[in-house]
Amino acid sequence: MLRIVHTGCGAVEGIAASEPEITVFRGIPFAAPPVGDLRWRAPQPVEPWEGTLVAHDFAPACPQPTPGDSNEFYDREWGTDPAIALDEDCLYVNVWTPALRGSGEDVRMIADRPLPVMVWIHGGAYQTGCTAEKEFDGTALARRGVVVVSVAYRLNVFGFLTHEWLREESQARQDDAPYANFGLLDQHAGVQWVREHIAAFGGDPENITIFGQSAGAGSVLAQICSPMNKGLFGRAIMQSGAGLGMFNRQQQSFDQSHRNAERLFAALGVSSLDEARQVPAEDLLKAAEDLPVPPDSGRDGEWSMVVNWVPCVDGRFLTDQFARTIARGEQNEVEIMLGNTTGEFMEDDADGTQLPAGEVGNLKLIAEWIRSGRKAPYYYRFDVTMPGDDAGAFHSSDLWxxxxxxxxxxxxxxxxxxxxxxxxxxxxxxxAATGDPNGPDADGTPLPEWTRYAPFGDDAMRLGQRTRMIRDWSTNAERNALLQWGSATTN
Structure with missing residues (x-):
């Protein structure tokens, strides 16, 4: 069944999902294609189209290392398709809505009020991933009375390169446009598109929750900390994002990112921004993959892409490190829910004892969040030994x-x-609907009660075969959490 809605950019035709009461619209452009002179520019408004845009299929993903070749375990887990289309023209959203009935142009809204909106940001270390992955199908969420949107964004060298030439270009245009963190700016523009157009799909532009996993959760934290997002969304969920640990512990400086671009441009033999923008996408990606880690980084042996092409503190979109922004209480006014899987990101502490770094990083974020005067978050631990192999409750296994x-x-x-x-x-x-996860299950019975994080009490919801509030962290993780909490409450 086909259904047509009318947005401010033009008419869009969606198709019934696996459940006919859910309509899915795939591949709606939310920004102009970031190609040619728009490579390494903040996303620009999409041009309205004539006629009806057929939105049945996912758009191409941002160029990235060949899907299916990057990580054998996760490529098998997510069923990555190595034949997926890749293109710099990649700024599209997908929408799942339960609010529409009828067919063709004869479409009506069935909800008596606009529905809450959930905007998904995928992970992939800021290097890989796409909205078409089958674990991200929004049908089951939409069945619960929300409109689901997934936002694509520029990755790796296309999304996270910056250079002094870009700052000079921005200054010459005198438009005060950001000149770094283009992938994060794409996410921001996607949420702006949602705010402007989601009413056509039955969504409430005043009730938006952003959520993401891994680097997508890190992106959610970046959006929370950016001064550009004031009032844009009201809630956020961070899944397997490691809080203020791991990849969120320290963001690159603009100068560090500039030096990475300098090394890349030297390897490519380009001497101007115009020349760099003319390099074919496949050649640019190959050179970015081949670029080693900076010689003084102390990160030999790591995948160079996750060292070289990541968010930076640029003074525009990100004005400071996440931890310092939150410590000053300068993050946006949002309510948060966050969590991790059991034993996620194991690291050795100073004593050589293994710590679940994802858990500890989340507890540090919670401590700083409460210290800043915000409401205590809802916190979970996903504790499911995944069947079929011996992988346990691995990173992002809660996505399914x-x-x-x-x-x-x-x-x-x-x-x-x-x-x-x-x-x-x-x-x-x-x-997403109310800021409180509690309420009825699908059969109308109450869900097990989930309370906000409470230090020295039941502090996390254990999501497992038995769902209940717990306080049974490992000794080292608990010790770190309590030390952090003590620092937060006495300073």
Whole structure:
């Protein structure tokens, strides 16, 4: 069944999802193609189109290392398609809505009021990933009465290169446009598009929750900390994002990012921004992949892409390190929910004892958040030993559950897994609707009560075969959390 809505940019035709009451619109442009002179520019407004845009298929993903070749475990987990189309013209959104009935132009809204909106930002270390991954299907979330939007953004060298030439270009235009963090700016522009156009899909532009996983959760934290986002969204969910640890512990400076671009341009043999923008995308990506880590970085042996092409403190979109922004209480006024999987990102402490760095980083973020005077977050630990192999509760393994897409996974899930997924979808959508994950399950019975983080008490919701509030962290993780909390409450 085909359904047409009318946005401020033009008419868009969607198609019934796997459940006919859900309509999905795939591949709607939210910004002009970032190609040619728009490479390494802040996203520009999309031109309105004539006629009806057929939005049945996902748009190409941003150029990236060949999907299916980057990580054998995760490529198998997500069923990555190596034939997926890649193109610099990649700034598109996808929308799942339960609010429409009828067909063709004869479409009507069935909701008596606009529905809450959830905007998804995918992960992939800022280097890989796309909105078409099958675990990100928004149908199950939309079934719970929300409009779901997934936003694509520029990755790796296309999204996170900056150079002094770009700052000079911005100054010459005198438009005060940002000249770095283009991937983060794309996400920001995607949420702006949602705010301007989501009413046509039955969504409430005044009730937007952004959510993401891994680098997508790091992106959510960046959006929370950016002064450009004041009032743009009211809630945020960070999944497997490591809080103020791991890749969020320290953001690159503009100068560091500039030096990486200098090394790349030297390798390419270009001597101007015009020349750099004329390098074919495949040649640019190859050179970016081949560029080693900076010689003075102390990060030999790491994948160079995650060292060279990541967000930086540019003074415009990001004005300071995340931790310092939050410590000063300068983050945007939002309510947050966050969590991690059991044993995520294990690291050795000074004593050689292994710590779950994802958990500790989240607890540090919670401590700073509360210290800044904001409401205590809702915090979870996903504790499911995934069936089918011995991988345990690995990084981002909660995605199948929070999206309700277990049936699309190769793993032999059983009944209680589906029960847990149903509860998680309810928690996520309840939080998006009201700022409180509690409420009825799909069958109308109350969900197990989830309380806000409470130091020295039950502090986390354990999402597992038994769903309940717990305080049973490992000794070292608990010690670190309590030390951090003590610092937060006495300074």
């Amino acid at each position: 559950f929070s999206f309700g897409t277990l049936a699309a996974c190769w793993r032999p899930f059983v009944g209680w897994h589906y029960d847990l997924s149903r509860r998680m979808v309810a928690y996520w959508t309840n939080f």
